[in-house]
Amino acid sequence: MPKPTPSQTVGPFFARDLLWKDGGIVLFPGRGDRMTLTGCVFDGNGAPIYDALFETWQADPTGRFPSGHDGARPYGYGRVSTDTDGRYAIETVKPGSFTGPGGATYSPQISVAIFARGLLKALHTRVFLAPIDLIKDDPLARAIGDLERLRTLVATPDPDDPKIYRWDVRLRGAGEAVFIEF
Amino acid sequence: MAETRPVDVHPPYLYPDYKSTRLRAPAQPLVRVAPSPLETAGPVFPKRFVGESEADLTTWGTSAPLGENPHPVDDHDAPLDPNFLGKGQVLTDDEGRYRVVTVKPGAYPWQNHPFGWRPAHIHFSLFGNAYAQRLITQMFFPGDPLLAIDPIFQSVPEAGRKLLIADLDLEQGIEGVALGYRWDLVVRGPRATPMGV
Numbered sequence A: 001m002p003k004p005t006p007s008q009t010v011g012p013f014f015a016r017d018l019l020w021k022d023g024g025i026v027l028f029p030g031r032g033d034r035m036t037l038t039g040c041v042f043d044g045n046g047a048p049i050y051d052a053l054f055e056t057w058q059a060d061p062t063g064r065f066p067s068g069h070d071g072a073r074p075y076g077y078g079r080v081s082t083d084t085d086g087r088y089a090i091e092t093v094k095p096g097s098f099t100g101p102g103g104a105t106y107s108p109q110i111s112v113a114i115f116a117r118g119l120l121k122a123l124h125t126r127v128f129l130a131p132i133d134l135i136k137d138d139p140l141a142r143a144i145g146d147l148e149r150l151r152t153l154v155a156t157p158d159p160d161d162p163k164i165y166r167w168d169v170r171l172r173g174a175g176e177a178v179f180i181e182f
Numbered sequence B: 001m002a003e004t005r006p007v008d009v010h011p012p013y014l015y016p017d018y019k020s021t022r023l024r025a026p027a028q029p030l031v032r033v034a035p036s037p038l039e040t041a042g043p044v045f046p047k048r049f050v051g052e053s054e055a056d057l058t059t060w061g062t063s064a065p066l067g068e069n070p071h072p073v074d075d076h077d078a079p080l081d082p083n084f085l086g087k088g089q090v091l092t093d094d095e096g097r098y099r100v101v102t103v104k105p106g107a108y109p110w111q112n113h114p115f116g117w118r119p120a121h122i123h124f125s126l127f128g129n130a131y132a133q134r135l136i137t138q139m140f141f142p143g144d145p146l147l148a149i150d151p152i153f154q155s156v157p158e159a160g161r162k163l164l165i166a167d168l169d170l171e172q173g174i175e176g177v178a179l180g181y182r183w184d185l186v187v188r189g190p191r192a193t194p195m196g197v
């Protein structure tokens, strides 16, 4: 079996070439409850990471994975750059729960991949859109086990606007998010 | 065919000689999860250029011969080549082939360490057939003496380094106009065992 091609950093100069027009608005063929996932990405000193490529992939509201495109870009996939405050924002529809191999039920969640200068390979994780009490049987929540660590992957609805979910990501040190391999 | 555990050819997150990794690499180990439909499904791209959509591949890099990224956040002030956009996007054909006609990039200076220069490289961003196959990497040129002292290239374990270097293959080029290089990319299977465990 041939060896896979090694990963290298995206570097700091991707914005012109990789970003899509309206890449922060995730497309789906149907309709669904609109929501926004937003927050900031921080480094090990708590400083904002202003040059990250932030990508998302998710199920549709019925828990199915979209297999088409709108003629310009794929359904279900979001792609933005963080700004000078380290902030990203993804406008999408709330994904449904879905079933995996062996019948395991997955809570509503969005896959996140972060690429940046200083990341020699992507950081992968998933963010949950349900309260921590409702996700304890999720396969990823079980794999993490520790509740304090799991909390780093739970987005919080904004008290003033329940369509806005807030999720900050710390790459290293205190409050470091859980990152996964699969 | 059963997928076997691949040799880990990927760099670590923390590679102190590449200074930007020091505050961005996670300190905790990754949590290993069984692949779910999130990883085995994947985004589907429009068929814009050729054949069947097997992979969507974007390249970007530096312009020749002065080593400038045609991008506003580049603080290196070499003049831009006005004929070079710096980007190409293609879909591979039925046999997984791609072809990009571009200009050969130059080395460019960076601030990682005194007198630091990156070897000439072209960035590649690839989507395969499944989310788990997403790859961003860099292609390098054979015989470049800067490779031996580039912390980004050297972060790759020895077994993987030659996989990032293209082969000179003149017949892939354009007669009298362009040198040809051949560089194959291999992405993991969507259900492969994770690397480095």
Ligand SMILES: [Fe+2]
Residues within 6 Å of the ligand: A011, A013, B061, B062, B121, B123
């Ligand atoms: Fe570069």
